[in-house]
Amino acid sequence: MPMIAVYVGMIAFGNYFGFWICAALAVVVGFIIGAGTERILVRPLYGKPEINPVVVMVGFLTVLEAIAAAIWSTTPRSLPSPFSPIDYRLGGRPLPLSAFTIFEVVTALAVMAAVSALFRFTNLGLQLRASALNPEVSRLLGVRVNRMLTLGWTLSTGVGTVTAILVSSNFFTGLTPQVMDGIFAFGFIAAAVGGLDSPVGSIVAGVVIGIILQFVGDFLNSNAIILVALAILIVSLMARPSGLFTHARTRRV
Amino acid sequence: MKSIRYSPLMIAAVASVAGVVLSIVMTPRSNDAVALSILLVAGALSAGLLFAPSLRVAHPVVARAAKVLLVVVVTLFATYFFPTTTNFNLAIAAAMSVTLVGLSFLTGASGQISLGNGAFMGVGAFTMAIWANHHATTPIVAALLIAIAAGALVGLLLGLPATRLRGPYLAGMTLAFAVAFGAILNSFNSWTGGSGGLQLPRATNPPSWLVGLFHQGVAPLTTNTIWLTDITVVASGVAFFFMANLFASRTGRAMRLVRDNEVGAELVGVNLARTRVLAFVISSSYAALGGALWTLINNAVTPSTYSFALSIVILSVMVIGGIGTIPGALIGGVIYAYSADVISWITAQTGLNPQGNLASQLDGIIFGGLLIVTMLFAPRGVAGLYRTFRRRQVIKGPDGVVPVEETYAEA
Numbered sequence: 001m002p003m004i005a006v007y008v009g010m011i012a013f014g015n016y017f018g019f020w021i022c023a024a025l026a027v028v029v030g031f032i033i034g035a036g037t038e039r040i041l042v043r044p045l046y047g048k049p050e051i052n053p054v055v056v057m058v059g060f061l062t063v064l065e066a067i068a069a070a071i072w073s074t075t076p077r078s079l080p081s082p083f084s085p086i087d088y089r090l091g092g093r094p095l096p097l098s099a100f101t102i103f104e105v106v107t108a109l110a111v112m113a114a115v116s117a118l119f120r121f122t123n124l125g126l127q128l129r130a131s132a133l134n135p136e137v138s139r140l141l142g143v144r145v146n147r148m149l150t151l152g153w154t155l156s157t158g159v160g161t162v163t164a165i166l167v168s169s170n171f172f173t174g175l176t177p178q179v180m181d182g183i184f185a186f187g188f189i190a191a192a193v194g195g196l197d198s199p200v201g202s203i204v205a206g207v208v209i210g211i212i213l214q215f216v217g218d219f220l221n222s223n224a225i226i227l228v229a230l231a232i233l234i235v236s237l238m239a240r241p242s243g244l245f246t247h248a249r250t251r252r253v
Numbered sequence: 254m255k256s257i258r259y260s261p262l263m264i265a266a267v268a269s270v271a272g273v274v275l276s277i278v279m280t281p282r283s284n285d286a287v288a289l290s291i292l293l294v295a296g297a298l299s300a301g302l303l304f305a306p307s308l309r310v311a312h313p314v315v316a317r318a319a320k321v322l323l324v325v326v327v328t329l330f331a332t333y334f335f336p337t338t339t340n341f342n343l344a345i346a347a348a349m350s351v352t353l354v355g356l357s358f359l360t361g362a363s364g365q366i367s368l369g370n371g372a373f374m375g376v377g378a379f380t381m382a383i384w385a386n387h388h389a390t391t392p393i394v395a396a397l398l399i400a401i402a403a404g405a406l407v408g409l410l411l412g413l414p415a416t417r418l419r420g421p422y423l424a425g426m427t428l429a430f431a432v433a434f435g436a437i438l439n440s441f442n443s444w445t446g447g448s449g450g451l452q453l454p455r456a457t458n459p460p461s462w463l464v465g466l467f468h469q470g471v472a473p474l475t476t477n478t479i480w481l482t483d484i485t486v487v488a489s490g491v492a493f494f495f496m497a498n499l500f501a502s503r504t505g506r507a508m509r510l511v512r513d514n515e516v517g518a519e520l521v522g523v524n525l526a527r528t529r530v531l532a533f534v535i536s537s538s539y540a541a542l543g544g545a546l547w548t549l550i551n552n553a554v555t556p557s558t559y560s561f562a563l564s565i566v567i568l569s570v571m572v573i574g575g576i577g578t579i580p581g582a583l584i585g586g587v588i589y590a591y592s593a594d595v596i597s598w599i600t601a602q603t604g605l606n607p608q609g610n611l612a613s614q615l616d617g618i619i620f621g622g623l624l625i626v627t628m629l630f631a632p633r634g635v636a637g638l639y640r641t642f643r644r645r646q647v648i649k650g651p652d653g654v655v656p657v658e659e660t661y662a663e664a
Contacts (some may be wrong), residue, residue: 044629051366052628054424055572058368059624062565066617070610181561185432188425192418223440226433233429237414 027161034157038150076176104166111162112203115155128152186213189229193236317497325490329483337478341550342590344482347489348546350586353571354496354579355539361577362505363532364512365416368564369427370540372434375559377404377541378548382451383444389454397488397545404541405534412533416526431564438556450555453548485546492542497579499535508532540567562617569620573627575636584635592616 041060045053119125130138131148139145167183168175187206194205209232216228328347332340356370367373380403384396391399415426438445445451499505510518511528519525548554570589575581596616605612631638 041625041629051360051364051424052632054366055568056625056628058424058565058568059621059628062569062617062621063625064621066614066621070614070618073610181432184425185429188422189429192422192426221440223436226429226436227440230429230433233426234411234414237417237426 023165026165027158030157030161031154034154035150037157038153042149042153043146074176100169107162107166111159115159118155124151185226186210186229189233192233313501314498318494321490321494321497325486328486332479332482332486340478340482342594344478344485344550345547346583346586346590347482347485348543348550348586349567349570349589350543350582351489351492351546352540352543352567353574353585353589354493354582355536355543356567356571357575357577357579357582357585358496358499358539359532359536360571362500362512363508363529365529365532366424366568367427367533367536368424368561368568369411369430369434370536370567371559371561371563371565372431373404373408373537373540374544374547374563374567375434375438375556376407376537377401377544378554378559379438379445379451379544380404380541381545381548382453382554385453386451393484393549397542400545401538401542404544405538407541408534408537409530412530412537416529416533428561428564431561434559434561435556438559445556448556450553452553481550485550488542488546492539493579493582496539500579504528504531566616566620569624573623573634575634576632578633578636580639581634581636592620 037060041056042053045056117125119129127138127143128148128151130141130143131145132152135145138148163183164175186209190206190209191202193209194201194203209229212232213225213229217225328343332343335343352370352374356367359365359367377400380400381396384391384399411427411430415423418426439447507518507523507528508531510521511523511525515525518528544559547558566589570585570592571582573588574583574585593616596619599619600612600615605615627634
């Protein structure tokens with residue numbers, strides 16, 4: 001879904017506005033798509049077995065990727081980058097650091113901080129967490145659970161859009177309809193290793209796994225990256241099924 | 254006067270004699286007539302078994318065997334008359350439906366979901382090709398069994414950790430495997446033949462004792478579709494027979510119980526973890542068999558076939574056919590085999606540019622759209638629609654066994 005939002009925001013409006021306005025528009029489109037998806041596709045499936053929404057989302061993903069490819073073709077597009085991807089130099093030697101890299105890191109940190117602050121310090125965040133944890137009780141206590149679920153989808157698509165912008169404004173990857181497939185796979189691995197209910201865990205695991213995989217890519221070959229990622233996932237799930245960072249009671253399977 | 258009661262077995266006997274006479278009269282070569290006659294007699298007998306009142310209450314395993322035998326024999330019979338393209342599509346449908354029934358079992362009976370069955374198919378397909386290239390003399394059945402074993406092994410490796418996750422998370426993990434599969438193949442280039450894939454070392458011909466019965470037996474492989482289709486159909490039949498029994502067996506019931514009520518299952522002594530992993534392994538073995546058959550049909554294997562997209566398509570046709578039912582898997586297989594034809598027909602009818610963006614993405618849009626529509630409005634798929642149509646008639650199977658049609662989607 002974020003992929004579509006980026007396409008709409010960055011490509012469709014790209015001729016009229018600069019990077020920042022387009023990015024903002026893309027995030028707004030992401031919000032709208034997220035809310036719409038929850039309302040139209042997911043809402044009818046509450047109370048059904050939990051695999052049904054998964055299947056519907058797989059279908060939706062397929063349709064969206066196909067539509068995006070039909071409209072914008074599968075060739076990668078480069079997005080205008082607000083910062084130079086050229087590495088800084090220190091005394092003539094290139095540093096592994098560019099304005100764009102700094103921008104990516106800062107944005108990622110800012111988004112993480114904003115989301116954690118929302119969840120931890122605001123009333124809204126509390127309501128969101130309550131709805132996910134225990135819908136019945138939350139409803140009794142006056143939380144509008146359905147509205148919270150819509151909001152959850154809206155937020156996650158919006159944040160996903162930011163990720164997609166960051167990934168696809170990278171000069172080397174560019175924007176393709178499948179740009180988020182790999183991100184999703186790695187993101188899932190990081191989240192599962194870190195613990196699916198532990199935001200801190202997934203962030204730490206994400207960073208650590210990211211660094212490990214970078215080394216693997218540099219020293220072995222690019223094929224090995226996903227292999228190692230999969231191996232990490234398998235080993236860590238065998239050892240700590242609920243994630244490395246959770247203290248929650250292990251669900252017995 | 255006592256009215257004559259026609260036993261179905263009697264009718265079957267008369268029908269098969271008539272069929273033998275017909276096929277001798279109608280077919281030009283005597284070998285064909287013999288083959289057709291054998292098929293006819295077997296078909297008529299299994300039909301008789303199926304409908305004979307004394308046997309309808311017989312052991313359900315016998316009834317299932319008769320059912321599968323009937324379908325297999327009728328199909329084998331039909332392959333003699335179909336044009337080559339139909340036979341090829343039929344073989345594809347049979348191979349695919351084996352994969353589908355495995356996934357259907359995983360989702361329908363045990364309530365887990367896999368987005369990686371395309372990759373498991375690839376495991377079977379490549380095992381088959383690699384093995385055939387190293388040991389060309391292995392009989393087909395043995396090679397298929399080896400492919401199944403490979404699928405089971407990979408399934409076990411992935412299933413042990415994967416079954417600790419559930420629902421969306423299991424889907425995520427299997428998705429990661431499906432995405433990784435291309436890279437895995439690439440890492441073992443020397444075995445898997447790189448992006449070009451592998452060819453089977455020789456044509457798959459029928460063994461000499463059968464050649465007499467099959468008029469194309471000694472023809473080159475490209476025209477040998479009947480034999481290949483027949484192998485695929487028979488192998489699928491065997492797979493379906495096992496699956497039908499598994500659905501109804503103690504293990505199958507344990508899986509449905511784990512799906513519906515974990516606590517209840519534990520209370521009656523079902524080992525949750527083992528049951529889930531078993532379902533996962535069975536599903537991946539079936540996918541591997543489907544892939545191996547696919548290699549056999551194509552006489553070659555290419556890595557690009559087993560992309561992530563294939564896993565999605567497998568899930569789509571499984572859901573559209575009907576989750577958790579055997580007819581659903583068959584319907585799904587046929588849908589898959591003909592989808593390319595239908596899509597190119599649509600392209601032609603709507604006057605789209607076949608090289609254009611929209612035409613090349615049409616399959617994704619149609620499959621994905623059908624998947625959503627099916628899940629929202631007819632969660633039991635085509636097979637479920639048919640069952641709703643004659644709902645009142647089927648309530649319980651023989652001796653109170655919960656019938657297969659207790660699908661997950663409505664649970």
